[in-house]
Amino acid sequence: MTTQGTALISPAARDALQTWLATLSALDGAAENTLSAYRGDVTEFLMFMTLHSGEPQGLGALARIATSDMRAWMASCRANGTGARSLARKLSAVKKFYGWLAPREGFEPTAVLSIRAPKFQKKLPRPLDTQAARAMIDTVELQSLQDWVAARDGAVVTLLYGCGLRISEALGLKGRDAPLPPTLRIRGKGDKDRVVPVIAAARTAVDRYMRLCPHPMEQDAPLFRGVRGGPLNARTVQGVVAAARRQLGLPASATPHAMRHSFATHLLEAGGDLRAIQELLGHASLSTTQAYTAVNSAHLLDVYNRAHPKA
Known part of the structure; x- marks a missing residue:
């Protein structure tokens, strides 16, 4: 993830993401690895939406994201080689972010939260005898x-x-x-x-x-x-x-x-x-x-x- 790429994200969206991560750390005790994964996944999502719409995604624009935008993002991830398991993880991070952001900003997040993750075969633990x-x-x-x-x-x-x-x-x-x-x-x-x-x-x-x-x-x-x-x-x-x-x-x-x-x-x-x-x-x-x-x-x-x- 390049500095040039992250510069595409609006300051308001960047600040919201940082506040959410800080909240997860302070109130939920989220591990640093978890926070790092969330940061990367949501940042990539915000970068895509900026390029997809042709304009920086401020908080107002994020509130207007439609189901078709979500499907376009998921299709782009799959086209870039993201597997079903990884895409499900990325979608989970985005949904968590929206679940936190929507009440704060007063918008309805159904278009994001209703998107289903791709199905994948769960890997079972492989113990030794x-x-x-x-x-x-x-x-x-x-x-x-x-x-x-x-x-x-x-x-x-x-x-x-x-x-x-x-x-x-x-x-x-x-x-x-x-x-x-x-x-x-x-x-x-x-x-x-x-x-x-x-x-x-x-x-x-x-x-x-x-x-x-x-x-x-x-x-x-x-x-x-x-x-x-x-x-x-x-x-x-x-x-x-x-x-x-x-x-x-x-x-x-x-x-x-x-x-x-x-x-x-x-x-x-x-x-x-x-x-x-x-x-x-x-x-x-x-x-x-x-x-x-x-x-x-x-x-x-x-x-x-x-x-x-x-x-």
Whole structure:
């Protein structure tokens, strides 16, 4: 997105967008990545409408956008190679912006809010089976010749699988959080807190890492450190997991986030309650957690097709 391109947007529209993003940050606790995505998607929309209409889109012009304008924008996105999933995300951002803007400016946003997103096949989580998940933890520790780094990487991946943490949540732990207690309060997306049980294997893994780590464990410093003592970067963990994945011959879907998916799926297979799993994962909506039901059903169907005598 060029500076020249963003200059096409009227100052009033630019100010409205910035105010909306600031509101999301202050009142809803929206993550920076979310705000950045919204900013990019809505800015592209406003730029298109400026070019489409041949004039800057002030707030009055934005209020007059019709269904045909929305369809033209969506057609342009598809012509430029935007997939159905990405277009649905962009449309969602625009609708959220209009849902906020319309009451402030006193106009009816039906033309924007009534547009339907394109249908797409939702990607189901792709968990590892139990044996592969355990092998991943063991193999991650073989990727470094430094004992403390090996212990660190093993501890992080154990937290992802054993506690269902997001990688950002594991790397957000501080020195004051260790030694890990039986339950841990985690601040997740949208600054929402949840309490997760910490299995003994995770506590043991973190204890071992702490004993070997050459850097002082300061209360307010990150628990997991990089080689030079700074905060451990998520890309480092992703790289270590990728190396272990190749060594084990696992598919490209075997990522750090797949360990979290595996945690949820294996709990569900063991008879875990869907609402309880929702709480453990920190999902705002049960529908997000219900994706694991589909994964479990797909797994059972595959077993049935391979094992049933009439299959």
